Amino acid sequence: MLGVSWSCKITNLNQNLLSLLEKCKSMLELKQLHAVVISFGLSQDDPFISKILCFSALSHSGDINYSYRVFSQLSIPTIFNWNTIIRGYSNSKTPVNSLSVFLKMLRLGVAPDYFTYPFLVKASARLLNQEFGVSVHAHIIQTGHESDRFIQNSLIHMYASCGNLMWAQKVFDSIQGKNLVSWNSMLDGYAKCGEMVTAQKVFESMLEKDVRSWSSLINGYVKAGDYSEAMSVFEKMRAVGPKANEVTMVSVSCACAHLGALEKGKMIHKYIVDSGLPLTLVLQTSLVDMYAKCGAIEEALLVFRGVSKSQTDVLIWNAIIGGLATHGLVEESLKLFKEMQTVGIQPDEVTYLCLLAACAHGGLVKEAWYFFESLNKCGMTPTIEHYACMVDVLARADQLTTAYQFISRMPIEPTAAMLGALLSGCINHRNLALAETVGKKLIELEPNHDGRYIGLSNVYAVDKRWDDARSMREAMDRRGVKKSPGFSFVEISGVLHRFIAHDKTHPDSEETNCMLNFVFRQMKFSWYKDNEEKSLEDTSTRDDLLLF
């Protein structure tokens, strides 16, 4: 009697424990339940251990390292346990550990199964390591799993991620009975590699399309820099396609950001709210960035302030700090940086880049040096962009010699953009001797870049060396450098208008130029008022050359 009752109680306890493990929400809770499992002597008991491994390896609030520690205590892990760990690492920050665990498995003579390989292939894809991918592929063939569709689909993605579209296509062609995932993986592969003509063809030949197909195509156009095409695919999707989701909207708002299309951006925002899509942090970040890039910094702040501080991460702080910096709202930008530290978000390399950009706009040399040094103190290595920003700060603040020395003492080679910043500093602050040296260096560095000749020509023009200035035009012709026409976009009532220099095809071209001339004359007038000592004749000739 007693035995039956006890075994009944234990069964109940086990059931309760299992259901508690299934409902587990946090690592703290999981550790408490794990303690119970251990105290009941069940630490080798598969159902419990499997649940513990799954939560800590796969859940969003899990901890893969904890999972691995539990795993390594097992005397005989099941294949399911092995797969859980490999899968967990494949989604982690260190996918390379998936491959270490795989090697361990092979050394112990444990046979992987058809669940193991998709995780391993994913790990190789995330590492962008084709060598790993190919060895995993070899194992797949050796163990006779090459016609598993899950495995084949993951191989397409891996090869495409590594830039090997030919092999991705080969795997795709070999699939008997391709499914939507096969098609989407192939489409996404072409789109990610910027092969938009092929991507478009694949998309059109698909009989069945889902939200991922559309999103891949849109995102491909965004990554390829064809933002208007991305927008028109989205319009078409709204008309005939499936309902857009968060990923679609992130791509679309990124396209608006690059187009500076505020009206469209606002429509996108409205669409997100109206269609009841959850405003996730990723989406909010892209909205903040979109509004900032479209010049609507107030709207950007509104979206940003709508996120509760405890939900924020470094990316959204960077978006708003950088947005304020480009709007010249330097004080606000630095204030938000302080606020970010109060909230406890650690700044990263990009944060410092935004801060340096703010300093450049505000002429804050001391602060820039402080940030540049804190970057080093926090154990981060300044990138070429950080150095470029510092040069910009110094050049704008008329510390040209310091800027020049800074460049020569850098541990890396200077970029053209960096010398360009120095050059414009030299021109603005009339250090023409240094300007000429830098201008010549720039042409040496980029002899096929039209702007570099114009840069040096501008130096001569400011110096009134008109013949030298004109000779730059000849130097360009001699070397066959073509001046590519400049163009800009203007959005009026949601319609994008493109203006190319000297292009008169726009219906309102005449009226626009009339207005521009008016504005230009006004500007000149106020410039003359501020610079009365400069002679009128000289400047008109100079304008001519500066604008060629």
Add this chain to the structure above:
DNA sequence: ATTGATGAAC
């Protein structure tokens, strides 16, 4: 139990 996607700076 499995495969396919998205955000920040330059």
